[in-house]
Amino acid sequence: MVKIPDFNGVFPPMMTPFTLSGDPDYDAHVRNLDRWNKDELAGYLVLGSNSETPYLNETEKLRLIEVTAERAAPGRLVLAGTGLESTRETVRLTNLAAEKGAQAALVLTPSFYSGQMKDDALVNHFRKVADGAHIPVLIYNVPAYTHLMIPVEAVVRLSDHPNIIGMKDSSGDVPRLATLAGSVPKKFNLIVGTASAWYPALLLGVRAGILALANFAGNACARVQKLVLAGKLDEARDLYLKLVPVNAAVTSIYGVPGLKCAASLLGYEGAHVRSPLLPLPEEFRERMKKLLCTAGLM
């Protein structure tokens, strides 16, 4: 199995720019990468929930991985979201992603037949994926989209698989994160998946975050971590509290259209969204500007 370093720092689950006609805008993506390469980021997640992944076909997915792997600054980890509903399709896509340069795979919990996705089914799925994958695997728990919360008990069972190296938890449920932190082996990479829980997660010993906010505020997110590590908790908390409302706006409230709007306002290429997502109404742009100003991001 491939060995990769422990996760430490901030990763953007990268938005995918589209042209007006709805095609992936790979050039805009490269320009974003050039800018992100200058931000304090530990690596990149291609094909996360914020990447409009469910709207991409396989060709587009693989091209995005390839472009990212080619352009990422040296030393930065390239992760790819390769989870599909089917076990065998997930293995297949994971290994294609590996060929294109993905160093680890983030695998969404399957959730369509939610009534049947009990512990045993989930454990079986992730073990088979991890067995078949040529790169290390991370579990991805994001109940806001899957309406499924992988039980702590299942994560613990999976945490001793040699090729399952961690989990991204985007539930925002800090008590759950605490329970996980107290239950999995130290070497298991617990990664928080939302900036709304970033500061509390750091104080629970979490060392990495895959944060939508890092699409345009990676440095601020990284600074929260640095302040915590330096013991400057009050400063860390104040910065975090400033980021929380912006994070809500670009995730739960306005979703990916909000994220792309904010990113555009700060000079990244947000560009268009893909249908059935609708562009954000114009009046929202001003509200977003104000939010970014208040947070000191603009």
Place this chain on the structure above:
Amino acid sequence: MVKIPDFNGVFPPMMTPFTLSGDPDYDAHVRNLDRWNKDELAGYLVLGSNSETPYLNETEKLRLIEVTAERAAPGRLVLAGTGLESTRETVRLTNLAAEKGAQAALVLTPSFYSGQMKDDALVNHFRKVADGAHIPVLIYNVPAYTHLMIPVEAVVRLSDHPNIIGMKDSSGDVPRLATLAGSVPKKFNLIVGTASAWYPALLLGVRAGILALANFAGNACARVQKLVLAGKLDEARDLYLKLVPVNAAVTSIYGVPGLKCAASLLGYEGAHVRSPLLPLPEEFRERMKKLLCTAGLM
């Protein structure tokens, strides 16, 4: 636009047989079709929720449509589930399905970014799909899987599109069905998507059902409709009440593995499920037999 007859009668959302190694067993599917052709069915749905559709790749999907269209008895409608999260991918798949013989498309509500899938986004999606599709389109509402309930208001807005000819509602929510029945034009095909609401739906004027149960009890389902039309309500109700517990077992309780188990017990080819679904534990087989006997199906 293609013109197809109004929907009337029972359609199975066909299960997909897999070999032990996990490949689609097209021969078994053909044998099932030969048997279903003798059941009192109005047509077939390929790639419904009970078909393990989210586990199939595009090649497999198209082959299943093709095989079904070739083998379906003359006069039986062939529907295909072609809904994907992305609008353009849905159009593309729908038109490929049409080429393979699908006569109408059942289009799932997109649901991944559920927070953004408000009325306007849904209406826009379905209109674009209907505009681009070479065959008529039916809306497919199945909140058990999508965690999204398309609002009645959105359905009403869509019901005047010339290429949106109806909706399959699998919510099992009869008051909602009544509201819909009172709100859409007569020509709009309201189809109930679960046998748990079959008898009440018929009494609301619904004339078609796409019913998991019809994978192995199509004749019983058809008989409920005939009895209602003949005014023999007590008989209709008693038969329906017998079917309700079987329906629960093969849907909400045991899901597709339960459906395939029951179908196998009655001589259809249920065969294997695809991972991450797990086969039903052996002890359940006996319980299912008993249920089928009690219902008079065995």
Place this chain on the structure above:
Amino acid sequence: MVKIPDFNGVFPPMMTPFTLSGDPDYDAHVRNLDRWNKDELAGYLVLGSNSETPYLNETEKLRLIEVTAERAAPGRLVLAGTGLESTRETVRLTNLAAEKGAQAALVLTPSFYSGQMKDDALVNHFRKVADGAHIPVLIYNVPAYTHLMIPVEAVVRLSDHPNIIGMKDSSGDVPRLATLAGSVPKKFNLIVGTASAWYPALLLGVRAGILALANFAGNACARVQKLVLAGKLDEARDLYLKLVPVNAAVTSIYGVPGLKCAASLLGYEGAHVRSPLLPLPEEFRERMKKLLCTAGLM
């Protein structure tokens, strides 16, 4: 045990008029009763969910029962909602209600400690209440308010208790009602608790409804039943479909303030609501008038 006739027909869960200063307006209640006595109703429910019962103290509750029992037309059943969270308090209130003239008690599922209210706890509660009550007991299932759905299995266990004579199910879940109808003894009074399911329920063999709508449209509700019994299903259905939107307005959409507004428009005394409920904004009155006209109630 007291013996009462089987339930048959329509009962209003009576709204409670309040004066502007927030006191129960017993005189207005009597005037409502005088009018309801002329409507085609089988009896009355005092202290239902539409009675603002959680806002009433015990003195007020008992007085409302007393007034109702005194004024109800001869032969009309008087039911009282006496369910409280505690078993012993429920028994106590039930027996006080009996003294004031209640002929049967509608007992809400306890739900505060919802995580602990499993089958055994619920069965134990209802058995103890039925053992201690001097009048017959009906189970009351209303998940919209309790966020708890009593399992069919628990109802079946309770249905053989000699003093538990039925259940009001306000879930609006018709497949569930069908399952119940197929599972409980014939003598067990299944009562539907919402007009949204009235026509389908009648076709399942249900013979009684406790319907918010009956506060001002008792005759229309009764007519649906008569038409069904006379085999005039199309007429019954059309009338029911007209009532459905009005029912939604006075329950799920605008709640008790909506119910009282509609009742006032039709000459009943809706009067004021108790805080924390807020009166309906004025502009809604016009919308309600239109709804009532469309439904042929005005």
Place this chain on the structure above:
Amino acid sequence: MVKIPDFNGVFPPMMTPFTLSGDPDYDAHVRNLDRWNKDELAGYLVLGSNSETPYLNETEKLRLIEVTAERAAPGRLVLAGTGLESTRETVRLTNLAAEKGAQAALVLTPSFYSGQMKDDALVNHFRKVADGAHIPVLIYNVPAYTHLMIPVEAVVRLSDHPNIIGMKDSSGDVPRLATLAGSVPKKFNLIVGTASAWYPALLLGVRAGILALANFAGNACARVQKLVLAGKLDEARDLYLKLVPVNAAVTSIYGVPGLKCAASLLGYEGAHVRSPLLPLPEEFRERMKKLLCTAGLM
């Protein structure tokens, strides 16, 4: 208005001991108080969610407040849960509680007519209660029981009322707590209502917790706070992580029966629960012992 000091430290939401026959065991309550008086606690909450409050009648409620106020060690705050569904009844009970010695009132969000309990209704309710109450008022948000989450916006509107001095938030939702902390005035007492969020809350600047766990582990809870204040974060976190599984057992998993079992094992008087709660099965006692040992509490 009465002036009370800012909240700082740990408060148990006291369990209520019952005799085998179901009466409140005031003597056992006094013995508990004698022991709690020696624990490092800042005060007491009578009639919280863990007190089986919905099962108590008014006489019992007032007696419990009286006994607590008499027996509480000097300087310890006595809070009482006085929230009822009705605004006027809440005011009445609050003022009776004040007469018996309650120094501040914890007022549950009304929730029965949840569809109508929008911002305006909640704000109006709390303002009226605070206007009429003779003691300061705290908002109490506990969605696990009320199925209602008071919006941050409503809390902000209420936070400038001179007699609304804070809020207990038992949602366990740390990002929400962070949003609140960033939105309300400094003087507004944000109190965390579950030990599952105790350590993260402290790091957000929260200074008080009303914690079920403090019924039998008040010193451990107080120690987490002391360690945080002393900057010993690793020690604080490790202790917190040990407490988390115990907290889950005595709240979400086994509820009040679990809480009383654990308290009994540690020498407090848990005694019996009131029906419809059922006593914990015997086999659980051993599991609880093990949990308490692992956490270092036994």
